[in-house]
Each structure stands twice: as C-alpha cells, then as structure tokens.
Amino acid sequence: MGKWGGVLNAKMLTLRK
Structure with a gap:
C-alpha cells in the first residue's frame, strides 16, 4: 500500500x- 500512495x-x- 506504499506504491499506491505515491501513484x-x-x-x-x-x-x-
């Protein structure tokens, strides 16, 4: 759920x- 936040x-x- 870290990459999604960046996107x-x-x-x-x-x-x-």
Missing part, C-alpha cells in the same frame, strides 16, 4: 498542475 500523490499533483 495517487502523483496523479493529484498532475491534476493540481
């Missing part, structure tokens, strides 16, 4: 960009 964070960052 979700990256997607949120991309959406915020």
Whole structure:
C-alpha cells in the first residue's frame, strides 16, 4: 500500500498542475 500512495500523490499533483 506504499506504491499506491505515491501513484495517487502523483496523479493529484498532475491534476493540481
């Protein structure tokens, strides 16, 4: 459940960009 957190964070960052 660690890699999933990174993926979700990256997607949120991309959406915020």
